[in-house]
Amino acid sequence: MKKGYDADVVIVGGGTAGSFTAWRLAQRGYKVVVVEKHKRGIPGKHIGIFHMDEIRFAQFDIPLPEGKELIGRHETGMAWPPDGDITKTVRYTFVVMELPLFIKRLQKYAEEAGAEYLFDTQCERAMLSRDKVVGVKVTKGKETFEISAAVVVDASGVDAAVRTTLPTRLGIETDPVKPTEFLYVILQYWDDIPDKKSGKFPSGLNFYPFHKAFINPGYGDGAIVGIGQPERLELAEKIQNEFLAERFPNVKHTLTNKTWGRTPFRRPPFSLVGDGFVTVGDAAFMTKPFSGEGVTSGFTAAQIAVETIDAAIKKGDLSKSSLWPLNHRYFTDQGAKFAALFAQLPAAAELSRGDVNYLFKKDIIFSSFDFESMNRDFEVKMGIGRLISVAAKLITGRMTGGLSKEGFKALLSAMGVAGKIKKHYEAYPKNPADLPAWEKKAKKLWGEG
Ligand SMILES: Cc1cc2nc3c(=O)[nH]c(=O)nc-3n(C[C@H](O)[C@H](O)[C@H](O)COP(=O)(O)OP(=O)(O)OC[C@H]3O[C@@H](n4cnc5c(N)ncnc54)[C@H](O)[C@@H]3O)c2cc1C
Missing domain, CATH: 3.50.50.60 (FAD/NAD(P)-binding domain)
Structure with a gap:
């Protein structure tokens, strides 16, 4: 010592x-x-x-969990569009556990x-x-x-x-983190869901990126109906209610527990x-x-x-x-990837419901490959071939009216800003003496003046 x-x-x-x-x-x-x-x-x-x-x-x-700590193991999950059922299978194993x-x-x-x-x-x-x-x-x-x-x-x-x-x-x-800089996560524990047996209510891991909602396994045959929304707890609650009313109206269930918490939703x-x-x-x-x-x-x-x-x-x-x-x-490394992703969030918020449906349908950004890469690597590595193909699909989307002007512009601008921010973090100073100059540019990129 x-x-x-x-x-x-x-x-x-x-x-x-x-x-x-x-x-x-x-x-x-x-x-x-x-x-x-x-x-x-x-x-x-x-x-x-x-x-x-x-x-x-x-x-x-x-070591992997065992006994009561282990609730389940799922080799695949599903990502859902805002409307319809053009789901994407995400082949990436998650373990569900007792925290x-x-x-x-x-x-x-x-x-x-x-x-x-x-x-x-x-x-x-x-x-x-x-x-x-x-x-x-x-x-x-x-x-x-x-x-x-x-x-x-x-x-x-x-x-x-x-x-x-x-x-x-x-x-x-x-x-300290400002109240608007949290992600407010609400978990509803549902049990006795007859529609789960008939397949009308989803089983396994399900993610609804447009609503930032999810339906995951709970205890026994139960489910966790969750949402994570920035800004305010009341907003998260409102969006969760709207999501459920729209997607799963009148689904019979017993609400056994409802809880919520906060995670940080800002740059480190x-x-x-x-x-x-x-x-x-x-x-x-x-x-x-x-x-x-x-x-x-x-x-x-x-x-x-x-x-x-x-x-x-x-x-x-x-x-x-x-x-x-x-x-x-x-x-x-991780910090640069997260910074790039964080920089893209405002664009994601700009995407309309129609935009997200279109991107799902055409396998752009919301593809199985994208979801898997994001979970595993925290980025979607794009070779020049894939980059050109994504760009071409986005342009086609705009020209055919599948993508809104605002959504298209927001996506392009977010990609540009995210690229710059990632590069800047990858050049993080090796010595404390060089931090002030680096920080000045970082603040500019984050729009902090
Ligand atoms: C509802 C919800 C669901 C989530 N689901 C997932 C999930 O499925 N998967 C996932 O990876 N992440 C999930 N997260 C996020 C995850 O819980 C956190 O990112 C993670 O727990 C952070 O761990 P931590 O050790 O940094 O902080 P914490 O787990 O918050 O631990 C901090 C500890 O510090 C203690 N503490 C605080 N202040 C003091 C003090 N002054 N003196 C002494 N002790 C103090 C606290 O009591 C606490 O035990 C979820 C978050 C929420 C809110």
Whole structure:
């Protein structure tokens, strides 16, 4: 352990990102303390069932779920147009699981590797010494105490409990997420659905991109009827009601549970590190822009964070410069792809219902290949041949009136902006000294002045 500290690493948040980070750092022999505000067993309960792409278990070397944690495994899913049934089969395996049990399992792995969890303990703020983060101040019941550490990892989810308490002079964006910058996700748990047996109500995994709605397996023969919409919870609720009234009017069912939550729906902070500080997961806005899922995309950053922290502790240098490889490795790869996708969202919102029906019908953008690539690679790699074919199809769509003028223009402009943003993130600076110039251009590309 680093001299003079209570821990090598203190992690705020014992959810998926925090527990994965704790597990891997403890395996490397570091003294890791995890501060989790809820009691054991509570994290993940507000969501219940979630799904995770099967290939990520091997990628992150996590054993597959078993027993009660495993709800189901689906090798294909269906993407649906706004109208009609020209569905696209998505050949990409998802595992449906119990989130609280998955989090418990990650916590168990971390504890077995030597990490210590302080449950029911709330982090109040970061402790600073000469502009370096040196630990956290926490409260358990009426008791307040300090935990000093060589590195503090903020994995506290959307509210970013540590990052938002830092002074701006540390060089990290400290603003909390605005209410309009969340994706509001509503889950309705339905049971006793006779139409499911007759095939009138869908089984398996079903995604409705125009409405940002989904119908996935629930417990037993039940289903999860969900939606994720930006801006306001009320808007998400309204669109979900409209979607259900239109697509599935009068479907008999028992509503056994209704829950909702928020995921970040904005670009990540320009830096994920400061002196003695690192942030990962929802706290650093790392959810997939096309679905709002954030478990495995958080693992990607957590894995890099672990390797970066390990190297920095070995060097005996926990400065921002020493932790910078997390920024560079994250933003030049997954971060660049997510930034490009995020830049395309305004165009997606411009597409009319007719546009999306047309794109589905003509296999443009909304093709099985596109959906599979997006899930697997977070981008649709286009060789010159495919690029020309997509461009030709879009032009034909406009000329024949299948695509609206607004939709066509929005798509072309989004492709241009997304390309520029991706390239800019791929050129993320290798040194902190070059960040201000990079950030200035990034802000311009994001339209932030
Ligand atoms: C309804 C819904 C459905 C979803 N479905 C999926 C899905 O199917 N697949 C998928 O990949 N993603 C899904 N997501 C997104 C996913 O849940 C998140 O991206 C993921 O859980 C983020 O993990 P995290 O560890 O960064 O944050 P969290 O899971 O939010 O964990 C943060 C932890 O920090 C703790 N904490 C917060 N503040 C403090 C503090 N001050 N002190 C101490 N502890 C603190 C919290 O209690 C929490 O346990 C869904 C989200 C919602 C809302």
